Amino acid sequence: MALDIWNRLTVSTLPAGSTPTVQVNGEGEGELAGDTDNLTYRAMAFLYDEADTPIPPLELVCQNGIPLSRGMGSSAAAIAGGLVAANALLDEPFSANDLLEMAATIEGHPDNVAAAVHGGLRLVVMEDNQIYTAPIRIPAELQAVLFIPENRIATVDARRVLPAEISVADAVYNMSRAALLVAAMEGNRPEYLKIATQDRLHQPYRETIFPPMKVIFAAARDAGALGVFLSGSGSAIMALTQERAMTVAYEMFDAARLCGVEGRVEVTTPTELGAHVVSVSSND
Numbered sequence: 001m002a003l004d005i006w007n008r009l010t011v012s013t014l015p016a017g018s019t020p021t022v023q024v025n026g027e028g029e030g031e032l033a034g035d036t037d038n039l040t041y042r043a044m045a046f047l048y049d050e051a052d053t054p055i056p057p058l059e060l061v062c063q064n065g066i067p068l069s070r071g072m073g074s075s076a077a078a079i080a081g082g083l084v085a086a087n088a089l090l091d092e093p094f095s096a097n098d099l100l101e102m103a104a105t106i107e108g109h110p111d112n113v114a115a116a117v118h119g120g121l122r123l124v125v126m127e128d129n130q131i132y133t134a135p136i137r138i139p140a141e142l143q144a145v146l147f148i149p150e151n152r153i154a155t156v157d158a159r160r161v162l163p164a165e166i167s168v169a170d171a172v173y174n175m176s177r178a179a180l181l182v183a184a185m186e187g188n189r190p191e192y193l194k195i196a197t198q199d200r201l202h203q204p205y206r207e208t209i210f211p212p213m214k215v216i217f218a219a220a221r222d223a224g225a226l227g228v229f230l231s232g233s234g235s236a237i238m239a240l241t242q243e244r245a246m247t248v249a250y251e252m253f254d255a256a257r258l259c260g261v262e263g264r265v266e267v268t269t270p271t272e273l274g275a276h277v278v279s280v281s282s283n284d
């Protein structure tokens with residue numbers, strides 16, 4: 001699900017023969033690659049390659065609002081932004097679905113890139129390198145309350161704690177709830193979210209590397225959240241609400257503080273917008 005939290009990318013073409021430059025401000029500043037190894041630049045280069053066109057010397061300025069390694073899809077946003085910018089510079093030879101395929105190839109899976117490219121809440125399934133994706137409606141007035149811990153959890157570490165095998169009972173538990181989640185959203189039945197966001201396949205295992213998460217979940221529910229869960233593979237926790245968002249945010253923050261977990265809260269909304277061009281200017 002795309003949220004109204006953004007990375008802003010400004011791309012300028014440099015005179016022929018110049019060295020490309022990448023500047024990172026905000027999230028990942030002083031940490032992310034400041035050269036052509038930067039994932040956003042690499043996504044742009046990937047698209048130029050697909051278009052059989054040499055990439056011109058570029059200056060990238062990345063103003064990042066999406067925190068890294070919190071399960072908030074920072075790398076997916078970086079890739080989607082780079083692809084959309086490169087496509088715009090080439091006068092849009094590729095469709096949004098083409099961009100999604102490229103993004104999934106670069107990211108290695110389509111999960112986060114589908115929402116980053118298309119916006120909204122997306123179903124996405126990849127089979128034999130083909131992507132099947134569909135938009136799901138979101139109930140009106142739905143808000144997302146995030147508790148974003150200071151501490152990061154790398155996706156590889158969060159995957160290492162998952163079991164290699166699961167019981168049929170747990171598979172049925174999650175499959176039925178995944179289906180109910182679609183009905184809750186598409187069918188505008190937010191009261192289903194409480195049950196639909198329950199899980200037995202990853203959160204109980206991931207709790208071993210982030211024990212306070214259960215307490216923060218309980219605080220969100222007690223404050224009136226419709227549902228609460230780990231965002232991606234964590235460490236961010238996301239609660240869905242239609243009212244009392246500020247109370248839910250306060251209670252999540254307070255529960256985390258009492259457990260000694262530093263972090264911040266953000267109240268935001270889903271957005272139907274994916275990565276998009278904000279403005280284009282030319283010196284010609």
Ligand SMILES: Nc1ncnc2c1ncn2[C@@H]1O[C@H](COP(=O)(O)OP(=O)(O)OP(=O)(O)O)[C@@H](O)[C@H]1O
Pocket residue numbers: 007028032038039040062064067068069070071072073074075076077078112154155232233234
């Ligand atoms: N905004 C960004 N700009 C450039 N590179 C990025 C950006 N965000 C992430 N990356 C690159 O992608 C790598 C993997 O991202 P990472 O798993 O840390 O974050 P994430 O995408 O937020 O995680 P998740 O997929 O769980 O939401 C980072 O080590 C970094 O190299």
Ligand SMILES: N[C@@H](CCO)C(=O)O
Pocket residue numbers: 071111112155158159202232233
């Ligand atoms: N949804 C994935 C993380 C995707 O970034 C997971 O739970 O491992």
